[in-house]
Amino acid sequence: MESMPGWLFFLVAGVAGLELGGMATIFIQRWIDERPMLKPLRSACPSCGHTLSWRDTIPVVSFFVLKGRCRHCDAPIGGQYMLVELSCMAWSLALAHHFGPGPEWGIYLVLGVMLVAGSFIDFETMMLPDRVTLGGAVLALAAALILPEPGWLDSMAGAACGAGFFWLVQHAYRLWRKEEGIGTGDVKLMLMIGAVTGLTGLPVVILAAAATSGAACAVYLLRPGSKGLRTRIPFGPFLSLGCMLHILYGQHILRWLGL
Template identity: 30%
Template structure:
């Protein structure tokens, strides 16, 4: 970014615009926390006995320890956590750090998208994809689950977005869904036939199908390679730190790869950076 671009970025109108985007990202991050916490329990994964009627709307936001409903000022994204010094106002139990961090990460992603995309349609599309990928990554990391309630809508949204516009045609988006699903489905059954073990879950198939819908069938091989490399690096780091491997969630790896390729396709920024490095 040169000096003139920096001056333009820091102009009052741009500062107001990006501030609004930041607030939208924090609110989206707050709802993301609700989805990440409640959806696995709604699907009978780690569901407490006292949360039988839990859904995304009921009961209202409350402390997970003392169950006391939160007032408005106690439920402001990020700000409430800072004002409460990270503790519940009623029982004084510590509020997990992951909640404000999730909000901050979501807001940062939205802010980054607002810099890379300049039309309302492409920006809204990027917001939608990044929110879903972040939610799926967090759920898979904690519950080893990629819910159909998120992966299937993401498939339809990808097809819908590319029926209206974008760098990928609807034809490529449709075949991207098919190729994405069959790619991991084939690996799954090959692994199971040869070793009599399940190497991954069906949620991974659906997530790659969704990413194929968003990035086109031509990107599926790159998605698989990049995700595999990310998974390998994560496994090696985990083995060095914890001296063990165990089951590795593949959803975050696919999400990172898919987000990178989508941004590269739609904004061309990362491709331009790559070509610039080649010229050095």
């Protein structure tokens, strides 16, 4: 891969991001609908059940060719899923730009796509699949043996402290407010995120998640018809965003904060 011309690598990165994004949309749909992941192999229209041919499932392209509608029954499909595909493509290109060809690009691409899929599911259902959180933790711990940063010891410490800290906050909140503040899915997600960023990266992740979720809360509260402070918003997407920001800009953020 080292000898590949730059433009070709970006092309590969863009297509790989879109394709993984397409797979993520299938995972999201099937997880939410509690359908088997691999059966049927081909996706079907959620409205009329027609099996979609390969040319109807090309990420983004098919959406525009079909104008966001099913070829058979004309039901609108795929609008929100195009957002997933485009997010994954943008993530892949950002990684390609930051790391160049190499194992970092591939490993962080897969981990980031898992975080994007988990975030969309969390927004829809307020739940995070174990396949994303625990699966991602195993993958990130294994990847720490290959990647130069953060090193496997820091990665293990990050997983233990990230999950441990959120577990403590979860139990403290339960005792204090007698209700659920942080879900167990978030605790498991921190196992994965801590393993990705290492212990040294956790402050950046938590600061970024707090800042972005605070901003999102303000938008939620100002929205007409909001239920005020009773509005529940998922925390997983913001932790995921913090983790992805750390992968790209962690060192800059730490330097900027003077740490």
